[in-house]
Each structure stands twice: as C-alpha cells, then as structure tokens.
Amino acid sequence: MSRIVVLGGAESGVGAAVLAKVKGFDVFLSDYGKIADHFADELRKWDISFEEGHHTEELILNADEVVKSPGIPSTAPIIKKIEAQGIHIISEIEFAGRYDTAKKICITGSNGKTTTTSLIYYLLQNAGLNVGLGGNIGKSYAYQVATEHFDYYVLEISSFQLDNCYDFRPDIAIITNITPDHLDRYDYQMENYVKAKFRLTQNLRPEDCFIFDSDDEITIEHLNKIILSAKRLPFSQKTEVRQGAFLKDDKIVVKYDNDECDIFLKELALGGRHNIYNSMAAALAAKASGIDNKTIREALATFQPIEHRLEPVLSIKDVLYINDSKATNVDAAWYALECQKRPVVWIVGGTDKGNDYEILKPLVKEKVKAIVCLGVDNRKIHEAFEQIVGKDSIVDTKSADEAVKAASGFAKAGDIVLLSPCCASFDLFTCYEDRGEKFKEAVRRL
Structure with missing residues (x-):
C-alpha cells in the first residue's frame, strides 16, 4: 500500500487526506500548528491518523508522495527535508485531478478570480448542469x-x-489578469509569479479553451513567449476581437464560433469597470460550455454580489459603509476606488506583500478625503499618502472597531467609508473573511 502524507490540516489538506483514504492509500496528516476542532473531527470520522503542533520526521519522510497545502511555503524546513529525500510533492488540485473525469473550468489571476468563479458557477447552475464549486x-x-x-x-x-x-488539465482555463501580488512568496520576482499563474495552461490541448484579458499587458507579454495549442478567447474593453468578448458602445459582444450574444451594460447585476471584465470572462466560459444566450443574459442580470467584495453593509446618517476586505493587493484596491462616485474615507492596511502604491496616488488625490490605517505597521501607507490627504486626515488603528469609529469621525453625509485594505490580513486577523466580518460587526455597532 502506497503511503501519502498530507501537510496542513485545514480545508485543502483534510480534503486531500479524505480522498487518499477513499482511494486506499496509507494516509497520515501533519500540521505544524493547531488543527481546528471541526477538521480534527472530520479526520477522526474517516479514521485518518494525524498530528498537530509539530512535524514528526520519521512519519513524514517515509512517504511515497506528499500533498502540500497551499499555505505552506517552499522554504519551510520540512519541505526542504522532503525534497532532499527525493519525495515527490504535489498540490491538492493535482492529486484530486487524477481521480476526476468531470469537465473543469478553472480560474486564476490576481484580481476578479472569486467573482468570475462565482459568476460561472451561477451560470452553469442556471443552465441546469450538475456542477460543483471548489x-x-x-x-x-x-x-x-x-x-x-x-x-x-x-x-x-x-x-x-x-x-x-504538473499533469492537471482544465478544459477551460481562465486568467483574469496579472498584477504584482504575493511577491514575498516568489523571491520578489514578478516573472516567477507570472509563470506560476500560467501553469494553469501548461497541459491544454487544441480542443480546450484559454480565456484571457487581452488588455492586460503582463498577460499578453508572457503569452507571446509560450507555445499554446488551445483555442484562444480574449476579452477586451479596448479593441474588438474576432473570437472572444469586447465592449461596443453600451453593450458586451460575445463571439464564439458562429454565434454572437449581446449583453447590455445596464442589465448587468454587477457594476464597475472591473466587473465588465469579470462578466465577459464568465459569458465566454458559458458559451464554450454550450449555454444558450438567454440563460447567460438572465444569469448576469440576476447574480448577487459576493461577500467581502465591494459589499454594501449599511448606510448610517447617509454615509455608506462598504466591505471590500477581499481587496488584498494594489490592483484590487485601485478598482474599488475607481468605481466610487462619492468622497471616500478609505480604511487600508495589513500585511504588506511588497506593494508599490504609486498607481493609487492619482485616485487617492481625486477621491479620498481621509485615510484610516488598519494594521500593525503602516509606515509605507503614511509615506505614500500622507502628503496627499494631509497629516490631520490619516490615522492609525489596531482593530476593526477602532477603524470604523475613526472613519465615522471623518465621514460626512454623502460620503463612502470603504474598507479596501490593499494588503493581506494576517497581522491582526485570521483571514480576509475574518477582517470583513469584524468590519461589518463594527459598522452595525455604530
């Protein structure tokens, strides 16, 4: 019996361990931290051996293969020891793909992934297809x-x-866009990050589809360097394309094979320029999956915004509070600021991932009246924006409650309070969802 060792005892790792158990492997799971109670209960339910709080090397280095959870960096000491032993390390996605015969629509990118994924899932559900989301x-x-x-x-x-x-292959691969993000995990080399994103395309066949943003310079620059046999379906707000999606006057035009679908912008459920791109990508994936135009239009018109992504929370004394906690990089925050039509009190900060704030300065000058920093170390934010908003209009806070109270002090009737942090959440919160929930709770307590 082959031995599979899974590193990491959260959603990804526990899922991989259960699949390994179902497929008859000798399974062991190890997590250097504490495993949440509900995940530990799941492991016990499936009779899977596990440990937490440490890594026992003799129980790990005897593996035939290791499934590594995505949160564990390749620089972790246990990973280095596994590599030194010559043991193959794979991801949960690679492992699960070996046992899955379903059609797969896979989405990556720096921004818009979750919205585009959710849109496509909603489209396929509305078309009556038997579809999973993961x-x-x-x-x-x-x-x-x-x-x-x-x-x-x-x-x-x-x-x-x-x-x-390594061998995982989608039937439809989508890269929404590529902007600097997670550079701390890629030796602060943009090229390494771009190559990681393009791994999604490495096994595509001629009958598969690659959907991509042809307005995104980084995507196009890398696409021109590689050989790709899949059918290319670009989407653009700048130029018309023969096959793909583009913006024409007040509508999105989707062309796939000999079919054309027009979707008027006023009918889209999601507003903002960034969501036009997301809607284009989703519509193309739907067309490539054989979904009819009527279903596509109806789904894009009735889709509900996802939590933590430009999510309206409450309007208090004519001040609208918006939760955009999922904006964990500069580009996501740029889109959030760009679509605001009212003066903004901006809540920003967290764990910096090598951010360059230069691109945000014109928008901050145009739209932001005050800044509330929410993070342990806010020096880069002060350096970038203090001269723009003024020393008296930028403050530091260390909790969601403190940040919301400070923002409400700056805000006047007709303003927006926007949590769009531009950074990861791990300095003060467990994850971006935790940050968003605590922001919403703080708003409700005002």
Missing part, C-alpha cells in the same frame, strides 16, 4: 471528488495551488 472557494475540490459526483467543476485556483501542479 478550489480556493467553497469546499475542498479533493473532498468533493472523494464524496460527490459532478459533471462539471468550476474551480478558483491560486498561484500557490498551481505551484505543485
């Missing part, structure tokens, strides 16, 4: 492969999940 959103992909059956999967896949993929 990857970096919802339930573990591996757990679903182990316990359920779907004809289609819509998977959001991060660069960390792609790092240890």
Whole structure:
C-alpha cells in the first residue's frame, strides 16, 4: 500500500487526506500548528491518523508522495527535508485531478478570480448542469471528488495551488489578469509569479479553451513567449476581437464560433469597470460550455454580489459603509476606488506583500478625503499618502472597531467609508473573511 502524507490540516489538506483514504492509500496528516476542532473531527470520522503542533520526521519522510497545502511555503524546513529525500510533492488540485473525469473550468489571476468563479458557477447552475464549486472557494475540490459526483467543476485556483501542479488539465482555463501580488512568496520576482499563474495552461490541448484579458499587458507579454495549442478567447474593453468578448458602445459582444450574444451594460447585476471584465470572462466560459444566450443574459442580470467584495453593509446618517476586505493587493484596491462616485474615507492596511502604491496616488488625490490605517505597521501607507490627504486626515488603528469609529469621525453625509485594505490580513486577523466580518460587526455597532 502506497503511503501519502498530507501537510496542513485545514480545508485543502483534510480534503486531500479524505480522498487518499477513499482511494486506499496509507494516509497520515501533519500540521505544524493547531488543527481546528471541526477538521480534527472530520479526520477522526474517516479514521485518518494525524498530528498537530509539530512535524514528526520519521512519519513524514517515509512517504511515497506528499500533498502540500497551499499555505505552506517552499522554504519551510520540512519541505526542504522532503525534497532532499527525493519525495515527490504535489498540490491538492493535482492529486484530486487524477481521480476526476468531470469537465473543469478553472480560474486564476490576481484580481476578479472569486467573482468570475462565482459568476460561472451561477451560470452553469442556471443552465441546469450538475456542477460543483471548489478550489480556493467553497469546499475542498479533493473532498468533493472523494464524496460527490459532478459533471462539471468550476474551480478558483491560486498561484500557490498551481505551484505543485504538473499533469492537471482544465478544459477551460481562465486568467483574469496579472498584477504584482504575493511577491514575498516568489523571491520578489514578478516573472516567477507570472509563470506560476500560467501553469494553469501548461497541459491544454487544441480542443480546450484559454480565456484571457487581452488588455492586460503582463498577460499578453508572457503569452507571446509560450507555445499554446488551445483555442484562444480574449476579452477586451479596448479593441474588438474576432473570437472572444469586447465592449461596443453600451453593450458586451460575445463571439464564439458562429454565434454572437449581446449583453447590455445596464442589465448587468454587477457594476464597475472591473466587473465588465469579470462578466465577459464568465459569458465566454458559458458559451464554450454550450449555454444558450438567454440563460447567460438572465444569469448576469440576476447574480448577487459576493461577500467581502465591494459589499454594501449599511448606510448610517447617509454615509455608506462598504466591505471590500477581499481587496488584498494594489490592483484590487485601485478598482474599488475607481468605481466610487462619492468622497471616500478609505480604511487600508495589513500585511504588506511588497506593494508599490504609486498607481493609487492619482485616485487617492481625486477621491479620498481621509485615510484610516488598519494594521500593525503602516509606515509605507503614511509615506505614500500622507502628503496627499494631509497629516490631520490619516490615522492609525489596531482593530476593526477602532477603524470604523475613526472613519465615522471623518465621514460626512454623502460620503463612502470603504474598507479596501490593499494588503493581506494576517497581522491582526485570521483571514480576509475574518477582517470583513469584524468590519461589518463594527459598522452595525455604530
């Protein structure tokens, strides 16, 4: 019996361990930290051996293969020891893909992944297809492969999940865009990060589809360097394309094979320039999956915004509070600021990932009246924006409650208070969802 060792005892790792158990492997899971009670209960339910709080090397280095959870960096000491032993390391996505015969629509990119993934899932559901949602959103992909059956999967896949993929192949691959993000995990080399994203395309066949933003310079620059046999379906707000999606006057035009679908912007459920791109990508994936134009239009018109992404929370004394906690990089915050039409009190900060704030300065000058820093170390934010908003209009806070109270002090009737942090959440919160929930709770307590 082959031995599989899984590193990491959260959603991804537990899902991989359950799949390994179902497939008859000798399974052991190890987490250097504490495993949450509900995940530990799941492991016990499946009779899977595990440890927490440490890594026992003799129980790990005897593995035939290791499944590494995406949050564990390749620089971790245990990873270095596994590599030194010559043991193959794969991701949960790679492992689950071996046992999955469903059609797979896979989405990666720096921004718009979750919205685009959710849109496509909603489209396929509305078309009556038997579809699962997973990857970096919802339930573990591996757990679903182990316990359920779907004809289609819509998977959001991060660069960390792609790092240890080798043979995994989507039927439809989507890169929403590529902007600097997570550079701390890629030796602060943009090229390394771009290559990680493009691993999604490495096994595409001529009958598969690659959907991409042809307005995105970084994507196009790398695309011109590689050989790709899949059918290319670009989407653009700047130029018309023969096959793909583009903006024409007040509508999106989608062309796939000999069919054309027009979608008027006023009918889209999601506003903002960034969501035009997301809607184009989703519509193209739907067309490539054989979904009719009427279903596409109806789904794009009725889709509900996802939590933590430009999510309106409450309007208090004519001040609208918006939760955009999922904006964990500069580009996501740029889109959030760009679509605001009222004066903004901006809550920003967290764990910096090598951010360059230069691109935000014109928008801050135009739209932002005050800045509330929410983070342990806010020096870069002060350096970038203090001269723009003024020393008296930028403050430091260390909790969501403190940040919301400070923002409400700056805000006047007709303003927006926007949590769009531009940074990861791990200095003060467990994850971006935790940050968003605590922001919403603080707003409700005002």
